[in-house]
Amino acid sequence: MSELVFGVDLGGTETKIGLVDEAGGIVGKRIIQSRVSDRSELLVTRIADTIAAMISQASVDQESVLGVGIGSPGSIDREKGVVLFSPNFPNWDNMELKQKIEEKTRLETFLENDANAFILGEWAFGKHAGSQNMIGITLGTGIGGGIISHGQLIIGADGFGGELGHVIVEPGGPLCGCGSHGCIEAIASAPSISRLASEVKKRFPESSMFRQGTTPSTKEIFQTASEGDVAAGIVLERVYTALSVAIGNYIHIFNPRYVVLGGGVSRAGKPLLDGIRDRVGRYTMTSFRDTCEIVLSELFEDAGIKGAASIVFYKLS
């Protein structure tokens, strides 16, 4: 009989809960509200109740369910299974997920941050599943990272490791929300790319990036760059360079087989991938040539659920 796990993808407008088999197939799925304004006790109860309902309603043997994996934004306490602090979700502080879900469902529950869940999803279900050396970078509102090195998720002495969004690639560069200057997140996250675009408006007021306003979306920026717009090209050159410096550094440090890009910005697709692939060699020693492939995640819509589910498969492997 197939082994099943629950994957819970905690998000800022909705939370997706899926029942996932060991091949990554989704055999059941619920979407519940999780508004930023929801208090943490309410949200925990709603998640626990939904899982309990899915078990009783689906005709699955409880024995075949290995556990519950939860991917959460923000900083977490893995041991206690508590979301400690999420910059964008102040009402969710100290959300005691593990205890409540285990009480309600009698299923072992594991909490992980969403960027680590992303790379675990690739490790379990991605195109290059099973690779022992792979790095995930999620390019979205923020930038997150997850590292699997020698088959081990790198979390470090206090569980804070894998913080790839805040490595510095432009010392003295743009101020980041974290307080440092020149973090990759201050250059290549979606809001940072838009900000870089708005900053070139003075020099390029006629750029078609600004058709809709002074702060274009990343989609508009990639679109106008593909049409040959010089200003958009300058913005993306800086983004590609920053990402290539960071990825080149990770290649020297980890000698990974794959770097997998995900998150909203990665939907730019081929131009982004080509932009990085074309430049990363400039920042990498020749001995690393052809050791690492930079790829886009192919898990798409259910990446969050699958990533969350994979936490359980990883923990119990």
Added chain:
Amino acid sequence: MSELVFGVDLGGTETKIGLVDEAGGIVGKRIIQSRVSDRSELLVTRIADTIAAMISQASVDQESVLGVGIGSPGSIDREKGVVLFSPNFPNWDNMELKQKIEEKTRLETFLENDANAFILGEWAFGKHAGSQNMIGITLGTGIGGGIISHGQLIIGADGFGGELGHVIVEPGGPLCGCGSHGCIEAIASAPSISRLASEVKKRFPESSMFRQGTTPSTKEIFQTASEGDVAAGIVLERVYTALSVAIGNYIHIFNPRYVVLGGGVSRAGKPLLDGIRDRVGRYTMTSFRDTCEIVLSELFEDAGIKGAASIVFYKLS
């Protein structure tokens, strides 16, 4: 009975061979010539013969010797125990250490690069021995790195990982021997520090750094900086900043408990350590505050032998 291992510290003028106990005590030691001009066959034979002689001459039970660890510069094939290529030692290419030493001594032999041997030495015998999350940086003619994360030496998919000397901290900065620009090695290795000093001579011809000539040694640079020389201070500011950016990045990536500095440049001691400690916080998120201590290696003279010996303890642990 105490367990013993041989540690072989392969160097460009001499090779040190020590018989080391599990507490890091050196119970026997030989120093043999290993000139850059020596052909690799000759050198391998000399090392193997010396180990064989040390076994027969010392009154040690062969049973109590666990193996031979060799720390080598350059790139290596761990499986075959061969030094493939060492930029500074062209005559040593394809030195088949493992096979020859195992033949002569019947002792299992392990080869590792010298920077990885350095951090393994700290893990086995250093002040913070046993820490599962520590990073070593050797600051010398080149810059090397070794990473222990979750108790595992990080070597990556092809064994090339831990190449911390060639992470880029100044994109577009000084050209490095590796072909990239702005690697940490191009700024903070001993020859790079001297070169940075010579580059400020035009602006500061009267600086006392240049008492002995246009390319001062790192020792002279640290000395004149400590006397309040502005030009030397400017050079070291750049070195400290580059090292702090790199170390800040490693802290985000690995959340290590210790970063241990070794190599010739680290003999500068307290000013170097203070220079980095004072700056690294600028490049690190506040959540990492007080998670990592930056320290100097205290293994000193026999660090090479102890590091090499620790390879065996690590492999068999």
